[in-house]
Amino acid sequence: MRQIVLDTETTGLDWRxxxxxxxxxCVELLNRSLTGRHYHVYLNPERGIDAEAEAVHGITAEFLADKPRFRDVAVEFEDFVRDAELVIHNAAFDVGFLNHELSLLGRARLDVLCSGVVDTLKMAKEQNPGKKASLDALCERYQVDNGRRTLHGALLDAEILAEVYLAMTRGQESLMIGLDDVEAAIDHGGELVPVERPELRVLRASAAEEAAHADLLAGIAKANKGLCLWLPAAADEAPAA
Structure with missing residues (x-):
């Protein structure tokens, strides 16, 4: 499973x-492991930056003056995220901005380009109702080091979010590891080798067992005035309330 953990910084709060x-x-996860591959770019927005936004991320118009426009990097961005599932904190914000940038160029939206979106903000609120769900709050909850995060930055925040996301979904990871253990084992040389699984035996009930089962269900139906979930006929014959 390929996932891209993504974050953006913007000139303000509303693309509209x-x-x-x-x-x-962006940072890449493959089967829940960081691959080391990432995508990072600064962009010239061809407009000013709101003072409130600049105070958050510290990026100035002067710094961006010689950077590429989105149209210059659209193809390489699409190539990096194509067919992956996106993991984003407060996804509606970033997806809205990126879809707007793509639409200005007449290009396909992220829901066409990617396989889906996981919103970690929504996930955090569902897992811990009533508790703070900011990225900093999640770092504290899951003991993820965010000491480098004095200002918001897209690549740094994506790297931190990747660690938070893996921590938030660690139970799923444990299940996946358990399933993997069925398929492979470690030999004496320390190498993973395939495990030959025995053919599954199919055991069917005998006539006597089927009769005993029917008697049991009949007894349940009789004790519940004809109501038995495992005996549809008994439920159909139940008297109306």
Whole structure:
């Protein structure tokens, strides 16, 4: 399973008001493991940056003056995220901005380009109702080191979010590891080798066992005035309330 943990920084809070993406950061997960592959770019938005936004991420218009436009990197961005599941904190924000950038170029939206989106903000609120669900709060809850995060930055936040996401879904990982253990074992040389699984035996009930089962269900139906979930006929014959 290929997943891309993604974050953006923008000129402001609403693409509908003309705000643009100024930074994209992505890290790759393959079967729940960081691969070391990442995608990171700063973008010239061809407009000013709101003071409130600049105070959050520290990116200035002067710094972005010589950076590429989104149209210059659209293809390489699409190539990196194509067919992957996106993992985003507060996904509606980033997806809205990126879909707007793509639509300005007449290109396909993320829901066409990617296989789906996991919103870790929504996930955190469902797992811990009433508790803080910011990225910093989740770092504290799951003991993820965010000491480098003095300002927001797309690549750094994506790297941190990847660790948080893996911690949030560790139970799923344990299940996957358990299933993998059925398929492989470690030999004496320390190498994983395939395990030959025995052919499954199919055991069918004998006539005597089927008769005993029918008697048991009949007894349940009789004790419950004809109501027995495992005996549809008995339920159909039950008297109306």
């Amino acid at each position: 008001n003309g705000d643009r993406v100024i930074e994209i950061g």
